[in-house]
Every structure is written in structure tokens, then in C-alpha cells.
Amino acid sequence: MSAVKVGDTLPELVVDITPRLIVGAAIATRDYQNVHHDKAGAQALGSPDIFMNILTTNGLVGRYVTDWAGPRARLGKVAIKLGAPNYPGDSMTFRGEVLEVDGDSGRVLLDIKGKNSMGYHVTGSVELTLAQEAAA
Numbered sequence: 001m002s003a004v005k006v007g008d009t010l011p012e013l014v015v016d017i018t019p020r021l022i023v024g025a026a027i028a029t030r031d032y033q034n035v036h037h038d039k040a041g042a043q044a045l046g047s048p049d050i051f052m053n054i055l056t057t058n059g060l061v062g063r064y065v066t067d068w069a070g071p072r073a074r075l076g077k078v079a080i081k082l083g084a085p086n087y088p089g090d091s092m093t094f095r096g097e098v099l100e101v102d103g104d105s106g107r108v109l110l111d112i113k114g115k116n117s118m119g120y121h122v123t124g125s126v127e128l129t130l131a132q133e134a135a136a
Helices: 019-028 039-044 054-069
Strands: 009-016 074-082 091-102 107-116 119-129
Touching (some): 009 054, 054 119
Antiparallel strands (some): 009 091, 074 119, 091 107
């Protein structure tokens, strides 16, 4: 990876929001709330359909960042805020920008956003440490 600079943008990542992703990830994270696997149960609580849980969103943020930073990068602080729900049949597009770089330590701060058809599903920041040759 060439030198990382403030203002650099990460490549977009589009994630298809499928029932399989929502249900499978909810089960994998032991989140058995019916709003993540039972459409009728979700509707009874006022939602039009099942929706993605925060743990899945957090995992997708991690994937987005590490796909860009490479396997030797180490995630640090991840601070996210949820907005519009992710429902089946939609897609979410991740975008990111480098906010800070410390070339000595390899620490990088990223601004991350994931947007679906209703607006921003997730916004926040990720701090990570790049392998030294990537941060130089």
C-alpha cells in the first residue's frame, strides 16, 4: 500500500442486504430478538420487515476498513451510530475518508459512512494501526 494521507478516500463497498445476511448474522451474534428473524414479529412491533442488528453493522464496518487497510492492520477504537434501518432487498454503500495519520506509529483515523436507500444506516469513526511500511 502506498503512503496514506489525510483526505484519501477508501474505495466504495456495496453490501446487498438479504434476509440470509440479516438472520445469519443475528444468529451468529446470538441476537435472537424476533425483529432480526421473524417478519410477522417485527411487523407486530411496528417495523415493516426484519432488520439488521448493530453487531452485524459493526462487523461490516470492520470488514470495510480491513479490506482497505490489509490483513496486518489492527483495529482500535470503533465508534458508530446507527440511523436508518437496513431492511432486506436494499443495499448499503460504504464510503470512508482518512481524517488523521501518524506516520511514526502507523495510527490512522477514518471517517466511515454506510448509506442505504433511506439515508445513512451507520456513521462514525474507526481508529486503526497500519503495518509500518503502509503508514510511511
